[in-house]
Amino acid sequence: MKEYKTITEISGPLVFAEVDKPIGYDEMVEIETEDGEIRRGQVLESEDGLVAIQVFEGTSGIDKNAFVRFQGETLKMKLTENLLGRVLSGSGEPIDGGPPIEPDERRDIVGAAINPYAREYPEEFIQTGVSAIDGMNTLVRGQKLPIFSGSGLPHNELALQIARQASVPEEEEGGDDSEFAVIFGAMGITAEEANEFMDDFERTGALERSVVFMNLADDPAVERTVTPRMALTTAEYLAFDKDYHVLVILTDMTNYCEALREIGAAREEVPGRRGYPGYMYTDLAQLYERAGRIQGREGSVTQIPILTMPGDDDTHPIPDLTGYITEGQIYVDRDLNSQGVQPPVNVLPSLSRLMDDGIGEGLTREDHADVSDQMYAAYAEGEDLRDLVNIVGREALSDRDNKYLDFADEFESGFVDQGFNTNRDIGETLDIGWDLLSTLPEAELNRIDEELIEKYYGGDESVEEEATAD
Amino acid sequence: MSQADTTVREDGIIDSVSGPVVTAVDLDARMNDVVYVGDEGLMGEVIEIEGDITTIQVYEETSGVGPGEPVENTGDPLTVDLGPGVLDTIYDGVQRPLDVLQEKMNSAFLDRGVDAPGIDLEKEWEFTPEVEEGDTVEAGDVVGTVPETVTIEHKVLVPPNSEGGEVVAIEAGEFTVEETVVELDSGEEIRMRQEWPVREARPAGDKKTPTEPLLTGQRVQDGLFPIAKGGTAAIPGPFGSGKTVTQQQLAKWSDADIVVYIGCGERGNEMTEVIEDFPELPDPQTGNPLMARTTLIANTSNMPVAARESCVYTGITIAEYYRDMGYDVALMADSTSRWAEAMREISSRLEEMPGEEGYPAYLAARLSQFYERAGYFDNINGTEGSISVVGAVSPPGGDFSEPVTQNTLRIVKCFWALDADLAERRHFPSINWNESYSLYREQLDPWFEENVADDWAEVRQWAVDTLDEEGELQEIVQLVGKDALPEDQQLTLEVARYLREAWLQQNAFHDVDTYCEPDKTYLILTTIKTFNDEAFDALEAGVPVEEITDIDALPRINRIGVQEDYEAYMDELKDDIAAQLRELY
Numbered sequence A: 001m002k003e004y005k006t007i008t009e010i011s012g013p014l015v016f017a018e019v020d021k022p023i024g025y026d027e028m029v030e031i032e033t034e035d036g037e038i039r040r041g042q043v044l045e046s047e048d049g050l051v052a053i054q055v056f057e058g059t060s061g062i063d064k065n066a067f068v069r070f071q072g073e074t075l076k077m078k079l080t081e082n083l084l085g086r087v088l089s090g091s092g093e094p095i096d097g098g099p100p101i102e103p104d105e106r107r108d109i110v111g112a113a114i115n116p117y118a119r120e121y122p123e124e125f126i127q128t129g130v131s132a133i134d135g136m137n138t139l140v141r142g143q144k145l146p147i148f149s150g151s152g153l154p155h156n157e158l159a160l161q162i163a164r165q166a167s168v169p170e171e172e173e174g175g176d177d178s179e180f181a182v183i184f185g186a187m188g189i190t191a192e193e194a195n196e197f198m199d200d201f202e203r204t205g206a207l208e209r210s211v212v213f214m215n216l217a218d219d220p221a222v223e224r225t226v227t228p229r230m231a232l233t234t235a236e237y238l239a240f241d242k243d244y245h246v247l248v249i250l251t252d253m254t255n256y257c258e259a260l261r262e263i264g265a266a267r268e269e270v271p272g273r274r275g276y277p278g279y280m281y282t283d284l285a286q287l288y289e290r291a292g293r294i295q296g297r298e299g300s301v302t303q304i305p306i307l308t309m310p311g312d313d314d315t316h317p318i319p320d321l322t323g324y325i326t327e328g329q330i331y332v333d334r335d336l337n338s339q340g341v342q343p344p345v346n347v348l349p350s351l352s353r354l355m356d357d358g359i360g361e362g363l364t365r366e367d368h369a370d371v372s373d374q375m376y377a378a379y380a381e382g383e384d385l386r387d388l389v390n391i392v393g394r395e396a397l398s399d400r401d402n403k404y405l406d407f408a409d410e411f412e413s414g415f416v417d418q419g420f421n422t423n424r425d426i427g428e429t430l431d432i433g434w435d436l437l438s439t440l441p442e443a444e445l446n447r448i449d450e451e452l453i454e455k456y457y458g459g460d461e462s463v464e465e466e467a468t469a470d
Numbered sequence B: 001m002s003q004a005d006t007t008v009r010e011d012g013i014i015d016s017v018s019g020p021v022v023t024a025v026d027l028d029a030r031m032n033d034v035v036y037v038g039d040e041g042l043m044g045e046v047i048e049i050e051g052d053i054t055t056i057q058v059y060e061e062t063s064g065v066g067p068g069e070p071v072e073n074t075g076d077p078l079t080v081d082l083g084p085g086v087l088d089t090i091y092d093g094v095q096r097p098l099d100v101l102q103e104k105m106n107s108a109f110l111d112r113g114v115d116a117p118g119i120d121l122e123k124e125w126e127f128t129p130e131v132e133e134g135d136t137v138e139a140g141d142v143v144g145t146v147p148e149t150v151t152i153e154h155k156v157l158v159p160p161n162s163e164g165g166e167v168v169a170i171e172a173g174e175f176t177v178e179e180t181v182v183e184l185d186s187g188e189e190i191r192m193r194q195e196w197p198v199r200e201a202r203p204a205g206d207k208k209t210p211t212e213p214l215l216t217g218q219r220v221q222d223g224l225f226p227i228a229k230g231g232t233a234a235i236p237g238p239f240g241s242g243k244t245v246t247q248q249q250l251a252k253w254s255d256a257d258i259v260v261y262i263g264c265g266e267r268g269n270e271m272t273e274v275i276e277d278f279p280e281l282p283d284p285q286t287g288n289p290l291m292a293r294t295t296l297i298a299n300t301s302n303m304p305v306a307a308r309e310s311c312v313y314t315g316i317t318i319a320e321y322y323r324d325m326g327y328d329v330a331l332m333a334d335s336t337s338r339w340a341e342a343m344r345e346i347s348s349r350l351e352e353m354p355g356e357e358g359y360p361a362y363l364a365a366r367l368s369q370f371y372e373r374a375g376y377f378d379n380i381n382g383t384e385g386s387i388s389v390v391g392a393v394s395p396p397g398g399d400f401s402e403p404v405t406q407n408t409l410r411i412v413k414c415f416w417a418l419d420a421d422l423a424e425r426r427h428f429p430s431i432n433w434n435e436s437y438s439l440y441r442e443q444l445d446p447w448f449e450e451n452v453a454d455d456w457a458e459v460r461q462w463a464v465d466t467l468d469e470e471g472e473l474q475e476i477v478q479l480v481g482k483d484a485l486p487e488d489q490q491l492t493l494e495v496a497r498y499l500r501e502a503w504l505q506q507n508a509f510h511d512v513d514t515y516c517e518p519d520k521t522y523l524i525l526t527t528i529k530t531f532n533d534e535a536f537d538a539l540e541a542g543v544p545v546e547e548i549t550d551i552d553a554l555p556r557i558n559r560i561g562v563q564e565d566y567e568a569y570m571d572e573l574k575d576d577i578a579a580q581l582r583e584l585y
């Protein structure tokens, strides 16, 4: 391997060096500073004679006297089933004091695209035990469903609750959920948040079936661009080579995108919206699309990326581009949070696009789709009326309107607010749904099949008459 | 993509690599030539020539590719293979069949450097001649037919750039697409397979004013904002508002002969869904599997960006080919914004001067060139064929003022604006009835009046007026509450609510409701209008509005959509509504 001492320029996270032989795009690089410290980096651009290198651990301390060594290959992740239970740095090195990783295989972290022809459409219901998700925005195996949150909101609690409770109903019966694994990729989160996760993992014994990648707030920003790729390469290996059902939690995607912006700026690229690179959609898609199922393979990769929306604004490029790629989104809401609703999920803007095929008779329950539809409509109507009530007061509203107002309140307190430690099965969730719907007159349930109304509707005719009488 | 007999010209050497953009020196090439890049032979296309430097966009990932590696020129532009076998196939953006790639790569993941012809070169097809020896044929003429799928008879055409001539030999029977089936006196040999460069429109005669609707089976579209066969439409909307579901509904239920569905930079699972569903679902016209009339092009968001740029051209060229056979083709592109972004990404790597929001200055020109390839045409062989193009647009932040939406709106004649608010309250399809429009409405009215009901336009106008009035009343309601309105206005609100819930809303996931024929669309409207007319009579006779809106029959209006035997249901319902209301006075 040839060593160069040819650095010509250092700019932000980038180092430029002259070379006399061709260097491949994305190739790995080691830079050794004069005092013997080794930094790792990656070739971003290679033009005959000059390469641009992005240095993961930051460029501070590097000068023109540093040595540059090209590794002749792209960045690889060391893979083995024994990664389960390990805690690694953001670039895949053990930081738990355990033994070095003895890989069975080393794999390129960029990851090839799954051939759409080879995919299997995800339709296996995952019960998270959270009513707002299971009932209204059902998650399925192989889905990518992000949490859209804001700073200071309990998105981590929600993610942990899902990681703890996630199960597939038939497995519960069979008693075999050993093939479930969690991959946790942290990007730029605070040590405190990291502890929150680690404590929960240790307390619940989840660590044994987890692989943790930690890039903390004070770790190099550039490293964040490789952390999710390391995590996803591991996930694909466990899912498609070792038959695990893998749940990948990536947090916080906002920090990842900031790192992309930083690199873009250092390369003096023409920036896109709000300074983020024009290729951010493609870049994010290359992460999020690494979820799914493949025909003929047992395992699956399910992704729950978490992002904090700057200024709670979902038109900001990070949530916006994410929403355009993922299969829905779960909104964590500031108002609900301040009302003490736990988890504070706002179901109205939330969506699971893979829900329709994952629910119904034989999968969840025959009434699931209709109940969810009707609750959406009713809650939306109640929500609308709240604005009006502020102006004209409850008395000015019709009886029908008042019922919808009550419905909205009950929906939040009875259905959504279940606490972070309650695990509801889908039957329980739907039954609560019927309790709520039964407060509305039967004729209002126009989205529910008549037979289902007959079977489940518990509305009391006498109550209804009483209401119309006064 | 074709692997045609290629005259290899001078090879070059890679000079630099930056993502999908590679420059080469010493390459003797023309603009848009297809080249093979690097030791692995990755497919690319020449997009700029400056002095000795040739710039190439590469249709595959370039990690690990470095300067010094060779570049080989095929000397041919990017073409598609056309012939039997295009239907019932799923391609990537450069027309490589994804099933063949999976087999050749022996992997569920897309590897690099593997090419495959767009149509199976070994398969034999039953060719039935349509001409005889001694006949004179010209470019575009049909020389024979092949049963391509259970639904579609493939017409074998004299290639558009042929000089034509007299038929001197003709075959009948089983042949591969590369075998000669017809020979002309000029020595030209006609095969079932032909090639066409994707960036060039196939020749056609004049465009005609479309007068026939492309029926969509969707009430809000057929009823309020119809598109013509040969028309263009845009579906802009923020994420999750229903662009893909709408496009898939059109692919499933529209009365086109052929459907070309392009997944351009969108999700893998969405394409998988189509691949799994379409072979199972029946074509509403023939009852055959939908796939038998469909070609899919899937260049998902994580597949190479340059192939995303080319996938819309691959799709529209295939559409033109079937148009030339005299078919009505519907093309959906989901999403044209991703295509525009691919242009932007490549343009910025070329360091071109950016236009608005970083998009290249030629964005508007490319969009209009693309939509211009739609239309209702007189074909060069004397038949008529059409291409209807429906493009999804994904505006950043859902803001329609951005360049792709705006430039698209200048071209297309149908605007189906999706609305996040409607989607949020699960009003689907979330097509906003105030913002959307169709410039085809008037020119299609005669068709609907003749084929559905002679008061089609009139009844629709009533619906439009009622919805408009509701919009105005809602603003007042927001301030004072509904009960403060006079009774007739309260009644209008109630009627409008049924228009929204029973007519405009349509559940794509309900077995019956998912498709609504024009007759049903019309009848639902007349049922609601019956209620309207009877209710106003009752009101005039002094019946309080609460009593009118409380009759038993009304909730049944919202269940019409899911009725299979809708005529009987609605007849009874209309009678019941009238009877119950008249009982009140």
Ligand SMILES: Nc1ncnc2c1ncn2[C@@H]1O[C@H](COP(=O)(O)OP(=O)(O)OP(=O)(O)O)[C@@H](O)[C@H]1O
Residues within 6 Å of the ligand: A323, A324, A325, A351, A352, A353, A354, A356, B237, B238, B239, B240, B241, B242, B243, B244, B245, B246, B266, B394, B428, B429, B430, B506, B507, B508, B509
């Ligand atoms: N006609 C419809 N009937 C029932 N549900 C619908 C309909 N249209 C849309 N939906 C619902 O809305 C969800 C989102 O729709 P869709 O995936 O088409 O959005 P999109 O506009 O394509 O979003 P993106 O830009 O992110 O791709 C669907 O998964 C479905 O739940």
Ligand SMILES: [Mg+2]
Residues within 6 Å of the ligand: B243, B244, B245, B266, B334
């Ligand atoms: Mg979509």
